[in-house]
Amino acid sequence: MAVGPAGFNPLSLREVSFPTETKMGGTTWLIKPSSHAWAKAFSIYDDIDERREPWMKAELEQIRREAEQALARINNLQDLSSFRVEYLGKKGKLTQILRGMGNLPAEERPQIGQLANQIRAYLEEEIEKKRKVLEEEALNQRLRDEVIDVTMPGRRHYRGKLHPLNIVLNEIKDIFLGMGFEIAEGPEVEWDYYNFEALNIPKNHPARDTQDTFYITENILLRTHTSPTQIRVMERQKPPIKIIVPGRVYRSDAVDATHSPIFHQVEGLVIDRNITMGDLKGVLDVFAKEMFGPQTRTQFRPHHFPFTEPSAEMDVSCTTCGGKGCRVCSYTGWIEILGAGMVHPKVLKHGGIDPEKYSGFAFGMGLDRITNLKYGIDDIRLLFENDIRFLEQF
Amino acid sequence: MLVPLKWLKEYVKIDVPVEQLAHRLTMTGTKVEGITRLGEGISNVVVGRILEIRPHPNADKLVVCVVDVGKCKLQIVTGAPNVKEGQLVPVALDGATLPGGYRITTTSLRGVESCGMLCSGQELGLTDEDYPGAEVDGILILQEEYPLGMDIREALGLDDHVLEFEITSNRPDCLSVIGIAREASVALNSSFIPPHIEVKPGVGDVNAEAKVLVEDPYLCPRYCARVVKDVKVGPSPRWMQRRLASAGVRPINNIVDITNYVMLEMGQPMHAFDLDKVAGRTIVVRRAREGEKLVTLDDKERLLSSDMLVIADVEKPIGLAGVMGGANTEITDGTKNILLESALFDRGSIRKTAKALGIRSEASLRFEKGLDIHAVRVALDRAAQLIQELGAGTVVEGVIDVCHGSLEKRILEIPWKRVNGLLGLNLSADEMADILNRLEFKVEIKGEYMRIEVPSFRQDIEGVADIAEEVARIYGYNNIPMTLMEGTVSRGRKTRRQKLMDRVKDVLVGTGLYEVVTYSFTSPRVYESLGITDPQLIPKTVRILNPLGEDQSIMRTTLIPSLLEVLSRNRNRGIERCQIFEIGPAFLPKSLPLEDLPEEKPLLTIAEYGPDIDYYDLKGKVEVLLNELGLLAEAEFVPHVHPTFHPGKTALVKLGGKETGILGEIHPKVAENYQLEERVLVAELELDALLDSAKEERRFRPLPKYPAVERDLALVVKKEVLAAQVESCIRELGGQLLEKVELFDVYEGAQIPEGYKSMAYSLSYRASDRTLTDEEVNSLHDNIVKGLEQKLGARLR
Numbered sequence A: 001m002a003v004g005p006a007g008f009n010p011l012s013l014r015e016v017s018f019p020t021e022t023k024m025g026g027t028t029w030l031i032k033p034s035s036h037a038w039a040k041a042f043s044i045y046d047d048i049d050e051r052r053e054p055w056m057k058a059e060l061e062q063i064r065r066e067a068e069q070a071l072a073r074i075n076n077l078q079d080l081s082s083f084r085v086e087y088l089g090k091k092g093k094l095t096q097i098l099r100g101m102g103n104l105p106a107e108e109r110p111q112i113g114q115l116a117n118q119i120r121a122y123l124e125e126e127i128e129k130k131r132k133v134l135e136e137e138a139l140n141q142r143l144r145d146e147v148i149d150v151t152m153p154g155r156r157h158y159r160g161k162l163h164p165l166n167i168v169l170n171e172i173k174d175i176f177l178g179m180g181f182e183i184a185e186g187p188e189v190e191w192d193y194y195n196f197e198a199l200n201i202p203k204n205h206p207a208r209d210t211q212d213t214f215y216i217t218e219n220i221l222l223r224t225h226t227s228p229t230q231i232r233v234m235e236r237q238k239p240p241i242k243i244i245v246p247g248r249v250y251r252s253d254a255v256d257a258t259h260s261p262i263f264h265q266v267e268g269l270v271i272d273r274n275i276t277m278g279d280l281k282g283v284l285d286v287f288a289k290e291m292f293g294p295q296t297r298t299q300f301r302p303h304h305f306p307f308t309e310p311s312a313e314m315d316v317s318c319t320t321c322g323g324k325g326c327r328v329c330s331y332t333g334w335i336e337i338l339g340a341g342m343v344h345p346k347v348l349k350h351g352g353i354d355p356e357k358y359s360g361f362a363f364g365m366g367l368d369r370i371t372n373l374k375y376g377i378d379d380i381r382l383l384f385e386n387d388i389r390f391l392e393q394f
Numbered sequence B: 001m002l003v004p005l006k007w008l009k010e011y012v013k014i015d016v017p018v019e020q021l022a023h024r025l026t027m028t029g030t031k032v033e034g035i036t037r038l039g040e041g042i043s044n045v046v047v048g049r050i051l052e053i054r055p056h057p058n059a060d061k062l063v064v065c066v067v068d069v070g071k072c073k074l075q076i077v078t079g080a081p082n083v084k085e086g087q088l089v090p091v092a093l094d095g096a097t098l099p100g101g102y103r104i105t106t107t108s109l110r111g112v113e114s115c116g117m118l119c120s121g122q123e124l125g126l127t128d129e130d131y132p133g134a135e136v137d138g139i140l141i142l143q144e145e146y147p148l149g150m151d152i153r154e155a156l157g158l159d160d161h162v163l164e165f166e167i168t169s170n171r172p173d174c175l176s177v178i179g180i181a182r183e184a185s186v187a188l189n190s191s192f193i194p195p196h197i198e199v200k201p202g203v204g205d206v207n208a209e210a211k212v213l214v215e216d217p218y219l220c221p222r223y224c225a226r227v228v229k230d231v232k233v234g235p236s237p238r239w240m241q242r243r244l245a246s247a248g249v250r251p252i253n254n255i256v257d258i259t260n261y262v263m264l265e266m267g268q269p270m271h272a273f274d275l276d277k278v279a280g281r282t283i284v285v286r287r288a289r290e291g292e293k294l295v296t297l298d299d300k301e302r303l304l305s306s307d308m309l310v311i312a313d314v315e316k317p318i319g320l321a322g323v324m325g326g327a328n329t330e331i332t333d334g335t336k337n338i339l340l341e342s343a344l345f346d347r348g349s350i351r352k353t354a355k356a357l358g359i360r361s362e363a364s365l366r367f368e369k370g371l372d373i374h375a376v377r378v379a380l381d382r383a384a385q386l387i388q389e390l391g392a393g394t395v396v397e398g399v400i401d402v403c404h405g406s407l408e409k410r411i412l413e414i415p416w417k418r419v420n421g422l423l424g425l426n427l428s429a430d431e432m433a434d435i436l437n438r439l440e441f442k443v444e445i446k447g448e449y450m451r452i453e454v455p456s457f458r459q460d461i462e463g464v465a466d467i468a469e470e471v472a473r474i475y476g477y478n479n480i481p482m483t484l485m486e487g488t489v490s491r492g493r494k495t496r497r498q499k500l501m502d503r504v505k506d507v508l509v510g511t512g513l514y515e516v517v518t519y520s521f522t523s524p525r526v527y528e529s530l531g532i533t534d535p536q537l538i539p540k541t542v543r544i545l546n547p548l549g550e551d552q553s554i555m556r557t558t559l560i561p562s563l564l565e566v567l568s569r570n571r572n573r574g575i576e577r578c579q580i581f582e583i584g585p586a587f588l589p590k591s592l593p594l595e596d597l598p599e600e601k602p603l604l605t606i607a608e609y610g611p612d613i614d615y616y617d618l619k620g621k622v623e624v625l626l627n628e629l630g631l632l633a634e635a636e637f638v639p640h641v642h643p644t645f646h647p648g649k650t651a652l653v654k655l656g657g658k659e660t661g662i663l664g665e666i667h668p669k670v671a672e673n674y675q676l677e678e679r680v681l682v683a684e685l686e687l688d689a690l691l692d693s694a695k696e697e698r699r700f701r702p703l704p705k706y707p708a709v710e711r712d713l714a715l716v717v718k719k720e721v722l723a724a725q726v727e728s729c730i731r732e733l734g735g736q737l738l739e740k741v742e743l744f745d746v747y748e749g750a751q752i753p754e755g756y757k758s759m760a761y762s763l764s765y766r767a768s769d770r771t772l773t774d775e776e777v778n779s780l781h782d783n784i785v786k787g788l789e790q791k792l793g794a795r796l797r
């Protein structure tokens, strides 16, 4: 138990480097200190005149030795506390000695008193050291007793999750917000005018066949796409317009693995001066790379939508095989993900925008399809079943 | 649209592999959906003649044939009952393969060697449409002469590909082989070779044989007719049958096949009438009379109305114009004289008629998209030419051509720089003109403008945007450089409402709820399932005129049934805890019948069951949400009775005194309707009420500098006294210095009189500017106790 200078008890009168031989050398009462610590503790003896009160000193020495031996045997804090009472308490052995000092000649009292105090201080210090050791041991024992199986499962904290459609929608929103788009919304029960007429799909237009429509009245229907919101936004906002419109749409398709009478689209519309098809391609290419990863390539194929001209379909390189060809992409390397085009001049006019001055592009994608693609879900019905074991996967 | 490659190759030079052709067509706007290889899997199957049939020495049901396959004679054992000496049959040689991966080798059948196999139609993957008699039980007997040893695929026309196209509604001209050929010629930069159409001089005079009266020229802008006499009705030649079958049209007889062949080739639907059955030998194109009836070629009786156009004779309707012919003038084996019709009908009228009668014929599909008025006559001549070539009858000289429509050329003046402006390209006028010329537009460049003559088959071309698309698709969409638009910098950000919505969802998810997405239409019977029988309580609903079924026929006014269904489904699948929410609109009609769009009122609905789920669990979740929106302080939960809910465990949720939702345990009878045995908790809140009054602004309040003084308060009150009453009473009396009131125990039972309950509160007092003295707190506390005694009859315990 080495105690360095930092542990030096200030009660010691002075610090000395311990001489193994002292003036007390030949006497029998003093055990030769066996360590540097002892040296510090007992340096005081240098000043005691041993010839004057040998019996008193011997008694003190006896107590000290006894105490040391007792202390060494103590192995718990309770015993340590009893030990303190036994030696240092009001009725303790050392205290008793000090009380007997009254019998000493007055001029000797300080010396003996000092010695007794030194021993007291020494014992206090030793008790403190012992206490620390025992406390440390007790703590270690407690820690040993408290070992648990850290591999057992943690206590369950319930946190829900967003529906996968909305997780993906949030990603899409973030991408377009980052490109300066705002998010608009429109009603699901819509006028035929906004859903068809204003989008250049007059009554008896064959394009109405491809969008089998649920009607509420002759003029009111469940919107078959999010495109009517294009007109609604044009009517209330002057260009520049830069919006996406997420929403729920309806078509009277019977349910199977790839069809649902209710599904979700994200529409986009940009109108300003000098908007080109190159811009359409640029924006959608950025979107594809943000959505499916920077390695994603895009390709645009001519197509037809009544409300855009020129119209296009965009394919992305297959997210499964990267374009080499696999079952997911029917061995073409490409997956069709959206329709797009330059806003048809008639549509701009219906929205109150002069097609001579402004141009724009629009696009629409199936959120359900993109979600399924992203997560490898093979049946659209799973999205609407809401089995918790499905929902907790995303 | 199905097009056999060999047929296509008649009109356009194609010297690239079929895959490349498909790719080029797709990338220029004629999308190839699929390529079918006819005869796929067939190899080493040849034409052979059965020279001799001998009985099998060891088997009654087998015979041994000697077959001549050209370069040698083979001994082949077969069990088929229909073979005869002299017949031509398909012979699978040693090492041949058949569709489905079958491999034929020389083998021994009951001790007799068989060096191959005679094939049935099914073994070759054929149906009766591919070859007559292909489906008989036995070997396929070939009906024409073929050289012995000829590859069977060649003999049966199976050495071909069939391309399947997705033709968009703006391109009815591509619903024809020549239309596709035109596109292919541009896509491949190859030459387009239109069929050479020439009718040899006929006999007599058509005007002596028949008359055509068009009573409604608006619905029938052009009607052309020819007459063919001495018709010999019989099967059409193999090559024609083969082509029709490959294109998905069933061969019927030579006359009908020719009309169908011309429709597929030219895109112009045609019809043939048995002229001897046309009363007065007069065609009258008129609107049907209300209630008139016609049995169509599919043997169904159709009830007609006056907005439908019919082809009639002087007595009766004999066809639904542009949709389907009538059975009364159908071509039969006995037909002698025919009238061939090629006409143009109004697209809208055709579509309406076809839709009203539920008929989607090849003809109506083309007419409703708009056809070329010029092609009407050309197609008729093509049919006459084929009749002459096939010797199917004697064509009468002349054409009856009743034309009221305009045959004028359509001219567009296009500012060609605008094309570049729309596309983001920098093409010269010449480059554009070159592309357009290849598409059969005639272009004249006049400075800033291009004068463009639109080909008559391109009804879809109306203006600069259409011209831009033509230029772009041939130039190549993928050659247009990608750009990001210049101009006004826009800020993309969410509105307050959108941000609050995100926050609401975030909080709900944080309380353990899963978001669900369910259908927004439902059954009108849901109110019954919800226990609502009082008609006063059943809301007005938005009804779908043409629902998929009664169960999905109204737009929902509450999300509760949808969520109960989700709980039920999860419960049935053995899931022990299901905690969900959905945000979606309720559709509330402003008036019925609907004259305006209904209100779409967004609702937030929560539903849950699980081992530890009760009223207070759900209320806690709602409180967390309200707290997040800064609304907890003004929220009230007022006991409420509603038939869907447990009468004693339901509260109205009020915000600022206004009703904004309901929260409670579902009535056990309602739960039972959804096969839910456990306690089910549901809350439905009006989202806008939450978002509109949300206080999202946060201000820092300094942390308290002085200690709080805690006092407990145990009361005995009548059972009916509500915690909300006690708390509001305590707060009122406690005033500013009362910082916190917390109910920590409610107890009924021993030591509490019947009809009473004990409620234990922990109160915490604090002043912001000093340490409260015991005296201050005691006096406040005593005051509260007294107040509770007076107002609520509470006693200290």
Ligand SMILES: [Zn+2]
Pocket: A318, A319, A320, A321, A322, A323, A324, A325, A326, A327, A328, A329, A330, A331, A333, A334
């Ligand atoms: Zn792939």
